[in-house]
Amino acid sequence: MADLFGVTHRTLHFYEEKGLIVADRAGTMRIYRPDHIRLMALISACRETGMTIATIEELLADLEKTASEADADALFQAALERRRREMTADMSELTRQMHRLQSLMRKEPVVDAAEGAPPSARAPPSAHMSGVPPAASRTEPPAGSAGSPAGSMAGSASTAGSQRAPPLLDERERQCLILIAEGHSVSRTARALDMDEAQFEGFEAGILEKLKATNRFQAVAKAILLGILQN
Numbered sequence: 105m106a107d108l109f110g111v112t113h114r115t116l117h118f119y120e121e122k123g124l125i126v127a128d129r130a131g132t133m134r135i136y137r138p139d140h141i142r143l144m145a146l147i148s149a150c151r152e153t154g155m156t157i158a159t160i161e162e163l164l165a166d167l168e169k170t171a172s173e174a175d176a177d178a179l180f181q182a183a184l185e186r187r188r189r190e191m192t193a194d195m196s197e198l199t200r201q202m203h204r205l206q207s208l209m210r211k212e213p214v215v216d217a218a219e220g221a222p223p224s225a226r227a228p229p230s231a232h233m234s235g236v237p238p239a240a241s242r243t244e245p246p247a248g249s250a251g252s253p254a255g256s257m258a259g260s261a262s263t264a265g266s267q268r269a270p271p272l273l274d275e276r277e278r279q280c281l282i283l284i285a286e287g288h289s290v291s292r293t294a295r296a297l298d299m300d301e302a303q304f305e306g307f308e309a310g311i312l313e314k315l316k317a318t319n320r321f322q323a324v325a326k327a328i329l330l331g332i333l334q335n
Contacts, residue, residue, distance in 0.1 A: 114300035
């Protein structure tokens with residue numbers, strides 16, 4: 105069964121522990137019937153779309169209650185449609201975040217809403233208009249310079265930004281991101297890294313934490329923008 109679906113024995117045992125599939129036993133030997141193979145094909149298909157184990161458990165429980173093959177097919181199609189909407193929402197959010205990240209990386213000047221121009225493009229008010237006598241007028245340091253509070257804050261932020269290094273990923277973590285970027289499924293990526301899916305889920309979660317990403321696609325995008333991966 106493991107060879108047929110390209111999964112490790114540990115992954116197969118994990119599915120059994122979760123109750124997704126229950127093999128017959130003959131002593132210590134597991135025996136899989138044709139209906140087990142059909143069930144495993146369904147589980148593998150769901151996992152390759154990124155469905156969680158909990159979602160698959162609910163789907164299988166609902167499928168057991170269907171009265172006909174047509175009802176079961178309709179239920180499965182509805183589950184796929186829900187997953188498609190989830191992925192579409194994830195992609196939309198990722199696109200929005202990438203646009204925002206790119207705009208920040210370009211360091212666009214802040215535009216004053218009242219004047220419609222960057223602060224540096226506006227001439228300071230004259231001493232006469234401001235009511236300050238000429239003798240008392242003085243030259244203010246430009247915004248962003250070290251002599252002004254804003255300049256000090258900007259300088260500190262700039263220094264902090266220049267010292268902030270991208271998260272350190274080891275070669276295996278980089279390889280994982282490359283496989284994800286190439287569009288490999290969870291099961292295939294896990295096999296390429298010589299892991300079962302349970303191990304891989306924890307490994308992938310660690311990468312997401314390092315990159316402060318909410319999903320695998322966002323992690324790839326951030327890795328590219330940070331120069332960890334080549335586009």
